[in-house]
Amino acid sequence: MKQIKNKTLLASTLIEGKGLPVFNPFDNSLLATVPMSCQAKVEQDIIEMELGQKQWQKRSAAERCKLLKKWHQLIIENEDDLAMIITLEGGKPLKEALAEVRYGASFIEWFAEEGRRAYGNTIPSPSNDKTLLTVKQPIGVAAAITPWNFPFAMITRKAAPALAAGCSFICKPSELTPLSAFAVTELAFQAGIPKNVLRMVIGQSAHEVGEAFTYHPSVRKFSFTGSTLVGRKLQMQCASTIKRTSMELGGNAPFIVFDDADIDSAVKGAIASKFRNAGQTCVCSNRFYVQDGVYDEFVTKLVAAVDQLKVGNGLDAETDIGPVITQESKQRIVELIEEAKGRGAKQVNREQCLDGQFVAPTVLVDVEHDRPLVQGEIFGPVLPIIRFSEEEKMIEMANDTIYGLAAYFYSQNMNRIWRVAHNLEYGMVGINEGIISTEVAPFGGVKQSGNGREGAKEGLEEYLETKYVCIGGLD
Ligand code: SIN
Numbered sequence: 001m002k003q004i005k006n007k008t009l010l011a012s013t014l015i016e017g018k019g020l021p022v023f024n025p026f027d028n029s030l031l032a033t034v035p036m037s038c039q040a041k042v043e044q045d046i047i048e049m050e051l052g053q054k055q056w057q058k059r060s061a062a063e064r065c066k067l068l069k070k071w072h073q074l075i076i077e078n079e080d081d082l083a084m085i086i087t088l089e090g091g092k093p094l095k096e097a098l099a100e101v102r103y104g105a106s107f108i109e110w111f112a113e114e115g116r117r118a119y120g121n122t123i124p125s126p127s128n129d130k131t132l133l134t135v136k137q138p139i140g141v142a143a144a145i146t147p148w149n150f151p152f153a154m155i156t157r158k159a160a161p162a163l164a165a166g167c168s169f170i171c172k173p174s175e176l177t178p179l180s181a182f183a184v185t186e187l188a189f190q191a192g193i194p195k196n197v198l199r200m201v202i203g204q205s206a207h208e209v210g211e212a213f214t215y216h217p218s219v220r221k222f223s224f225t226g227s228t229l230v231g232r233k234l235q236m237q238c239a240s241t242i243k244r245t246s247m248e249l250g251g252n253a254p255f256i257v258f259d260d261a262d263i264d265s266a267v268k269g270a271i272a273s274k275f276r277n278a279g280q281t282c283v284c285s286n287r288f289y290v291q292d293g294v295y296d297e298f299v300t301k302l303v304a305a306v307d308q309l310k311v312g313n314g315l316d317a318e319t320d321i322g323p324v325i326t327q328e329s330k331q332r333i334v335e336l337i338e339e340a341k342g343r344g345a346k347q348v349n350r351e352q353c354l355d356g357q358f359v360a361p362t363v364l365v366d367v368e369h370d371r372p373l374v375q376g377e378i379f380g381p382v383l384p385i386i387r388f389s390e391e392e393k394m395i396e397m398a399n400d401t402i403y404g405l406a407a408y409f410y411s412q413n414m415n416r417i418w419r420v421a422h423n424l425e426y427g428m429v430g431i432n433e434g435i436i437s438t439e440v441a442p443f444g445g446v447k448q449s450g451n452g453r454e455g456a457k458e459g460l461e462e463y464l465e466t467k468y469v470c471i472g473g474l475d
Helices: 041-055 061-077 081-090 094-117 153-165 178-191 206-215 227-240 263-279 290-308 327-342 391-399 412-425 456-462
Strands: 020-023 028-033 122-124 130-137 141-145 170-173 199-202 219-225 246-247 253-259 285-291 364-365 381-386 406-410 428-431 462-473
Touching: 020 153, 020 178, 028 041, 028 094, 041 141, 041 170, 041 199, 041 206, 061 094, 061 153, 061 178, 081 094, 081 364, 094 141, 094 153, 094 456, 122 219, 130 253, 153 170, 153 178, 153 219, 178 199, 178 391, 178 456, 199 406, 206 219, 206 227, 219 227, 227 246, 253 263, 253 391, 263 285, 263 327, 263 406, 285 391, 327 364, 327 381, 364 406, 381 391, 381 428, 391 412
Parallel strands: 141 170, 141 219, 170 199, 219 246, 253 285, 253 406, 285 381, 364 381, 406 428
Antiparallel strands: 020 028, 122 130, 130 462
């Protein structure tokens, strides 16, 4: 980790001897060894977070805002080091890692301010001897489990509204990418946020940490970003103590190109939305539907653009696509490609056979709609294309999934834009745009893509209770 200038960022994570080894997905070299907690320690942490929360909620919203803003400022001052850590442990190209740091920081800045606007209401009373009002209060201890694909921003997107609302926040980052999590937490402490208000834990058993977070009665809110399979189980565990949950789960985003689309812009959007983080985001477009009239033009232009993409070490400035996170991931993606090819899909871009954890960008046509590549979440740089004729049938295909996170489509026809946006059963719809994530808009899905929203004013509500107060006996 000699590349990191500010050594304090990793001080709490670098230990000698036994601990969790963290590897660089580019070459599998050992980056660091991180301390792990036993189950009793995790439970002790939750109790400490409960005490911390009681003090934290007594601070004024203005004071919490000031500390969050200081945290934001320290992140920006350390953005190059933080980006480097993300690339080293996650493989993401450095330019994308820097964008992630800024994206992650934007949640802290946004919620620092939004916490000052946690307004309640006064309610017109049905009788003159009563005044009715609501106040917003922090929900209590919030616990979270965050993924490896955005090891920085998925933490700040949850921690910032929690802290702004007056909750304490305990988090288990992915075991594959814990260094970014500890680094951003270290900066929070340097900003003055107390250690019993924000905490990262890596357990000796990830499963047991999940159980502690979901079963412990002192945790009142649980937030998870990860697969639908795991989210379903965690949500059931949360039911035992009726916790509030936010679940950001899997996606299977359709990317639709209509005959009336601007094709150059659709190709640009397709590349941005498909190959972000080597295709490893929940909102990456997963399956492409292209209408007859523009099919040939779109595929030709897309292939030309895909063949320009450079696969390599995330630290190289020219790299567009880094390694995928693990060898098992690569294996799974390659199997999906082979399975589709076995059923008649054809690769139309340049074939490359790459070693290590690299998967070459792959464009497939003539893909059958019922193949696992189309029905499941690819989480890799593979772009299956399906041709369609009729809008109505295509919308049916786009909605024919258990998922409902993000969808994208390209059209220049205003009637169609409204109609299709309305008919797509998704939590987020990008129209003539391949990248839709921002701190100011609500991120989240419908159906089995989850519940709750992150970012925007909705993101703060997830960490607040509404208390109704009735003052009676008035003259
Ligand atoms: C995710 O993949 O979970 C998050 C992507 C984003 O925030 O854009």
